[in-house]
Amino acid sequence: MKKYDFIIAGGGMAGLSLAYYLSLSPLRDRSILILDKETKSRNDRTWCFWEDKDGPFESILFRKWNTVEFFGTTFNGLLDIGDYQYKMLRGIDFYAFMKNHLAQFPSIEFRQVTVNRVKDTPQGGFVIADDEPYIADFVFDSTHALKLNRPENHNLWQHFKGWTISTEKPCFDVEKPCMMDFRVDQQGDCRFLYILPFDERTALVEYTIFNNQLLSDEQYETALLTYIDRFVDTGGYSVQETEFGIIPMSDEPTNERPGKHVVRIGTAGGYTKPSTGYTFQRTQRYLQEIVQNLVAEGKPKRHKPWIRRVFKRFLDSVLLNVLEYRRHPADDIFTRLYERNPPVQIFRFLDEDTTFAEDLKIMTTVPLGAFTIAALDVFRKRIFPGLVRKPPVS
Ligand SMILES: Cc1cc2nc3c(=O)[nH]c(=O)nc-3n(C[C@H](O)[C@H](O)[C@H](O)COP(=O)(O)OP(=O)(O)OC[C@H]3O[C@@H](n4cnc5c(N)ncnc54)[C@H](O)[C@@H]3O)c2cc1C
Known part of the structure; x- marks a missing residue:
């Protein structure tokens, strides 16, 4: 059996990105198998993210914007995102860019197979795919x-359904994507719409929820229909594409x-x-770090100061606790965050680039009572996992 240097099981966003960074590194001639x-x-998803400089995928971005709109409880408007672009x-x-790029490297092979098993062995990483062994x-x-189900942790889902719609009337401002619009019934959860305009008559409109209960197809669609009827003067529209996704929000x-x-x-x-x-x-970020360490030390590890990582993860847990136990309306929390802090600082905070002092400053802008109770509850859950109170179900 041929032994590869690297097998990448799953050639989606992370797998292809890893192959890409390897191909740009001194390891470019190593044998790589992507399964x-x-x-x-298929255009199975759309990624949005912010960056304050050109990134590796600049040439294939579908759109980028210098500002974003926000609709909250006590504050609406354009956010000044400084040097960031959305x-x-x-x-x-x-996928097309990756396939094209990776095809230039004879040492990179692709196989369309189903991975049945991945296992560590003394000889190397072992994979069985469509009954064939690989090492x-x-x-x-x-x-x-x-499988995220430990009661002492917080396990929510971000789930969303979106439509790319084509409208009769020009109704979108191509310079103004809407990152969060909370003008929808919250039903005790965190629910918002976002709009990514492609041109004056075409946009992706997505209904997003953070909670622990998926909706029926009909419920997502009713929310989309209601929002579009109420807030977008379309003159009639047709749905060109549909997107659905579930992302774990878990500590x-x-x-x-x-x-x-x-x-x-x-x-x-x-990595979420x-x-x-x-x-x-x-x-x-993480994959670039892994490749750097593979090049430097032959080991695929990631470094991060321990205390910092623990503190950032604690802040994540506290927010998840507030949301899961409905300790304060989520639309108000996000409104306060964007109203009382420079949006650039929130982007840095979410990227985990802020210092400890900056994190504490941001924390003074959230509802302190709810967040203090949540912080204490996070500790309690960790110390007494047997005494966990079930969160309300949506
Ligand atoms: C619709 C959608 C929209 C999203 N939008 C954003 C966004 O805007 N911003 C953001 O930061 N994140 C977003 N995410 C979250 C995240 O960025 C994506 O899910 C991302 O694709 C995760 O990358 P991944 O490589 O871990 O998984 P994937 O990209 O799903 O790759 C996994 C690959 O493994 C393959 N695979 C799985 N099981 C097997 C098997 N048994 N055998 C062989 N192959 C297998 C799959 O075919 C797939 O190609 C979104 C997620 C979804 C679903």
Whole structure:
């Protein structure tokens, strides 16, 4: 059996990004096998993220904006995002770019197979896919399905349904995407719409919820219909494309290194920011770090000061606790955050680039009572996991 240097199980966002960074590094001639059950030829998702400089996918961005709109409880308006740009990348463009780029490297192979098993062995990372065995020095696995159900943790979902609509009347301002619009019935949860305009008559309108209960298709669609009828003067519209997604918002520890030769990456590696669901940019950062360490030390590890990581994760847990136990209306929390802090600072905070002092300053702008109770509850849940009070179900 041929032994590869690297096997990438799952050639989606994280797997292809990892292959890309390897191909740009001194490891570009190493043998790499990418396994995925799909051909990745559908526009199955859209990624949005912010950046304050050009990033690796600048040439394939579908749109980018210099400002974003926000509709909250006591504050509406355009956010000054400074040097940041809000960027949108379509899945289909990302997959095509990656396939094109990686095809230049004869040492990179693709196989369309279903991965049945990934295992660490003394000889290397071992994979069974469509009953065939494969082995490599390291297996990077993004196919592992997370099971997040520990009661002492907070396990919410970010779930959303979106329509790309084409309207009769010109009704979108192409310079103004709406990042969060809370003018929808919250029903005790965190619910908002966002709008990404492509031109005056076309936009992706997405209904998003943070809670612990998925909706029926009909419920997402009713919310989209109601919002569009109420707030967008379309003159009539048709739905061109539909997007649906579920992203874990959880502080349950994930096992990023299940073995010496196996590394989980992307959502499977716990790369999602628990309190926001944003995964794209963190995955890019973490994978670049892994490749740097592979080049420098031959080991796929990530560094981060321990205390800082624990504190950031604690802040995530506190917000999740507030949301899960409905300690304060979520629309008001996000409104306060964007109204009372420079939006640039919130972006840095969500990227985990703020200092301890900056984090504390931001924390003074949230409802202190609710967040203090939540912080105490996070400790209590960790210390007495048997005494966990069930969160309300939506
Ligand atoms: C619709 C949608 C929109 C999103 N929008 C954003 C956003 O705007 N911003 C953001 O930061 N994050 C967003 N996310 C979250 C996150 O960025 C994406 O889910 C991202 O694709 C995760 O990357 P990944 O590589 O971990 O998983 P994926 O991209 O899903 O890749 C996993 C790959 O593994 C393959 N696979 C799975 N099981 C097997 C198997 N058994 N055998 C073989 N292959 C297998 C799949 O076919 C897939 O190609 C979104 C998620 C969704 C679903």
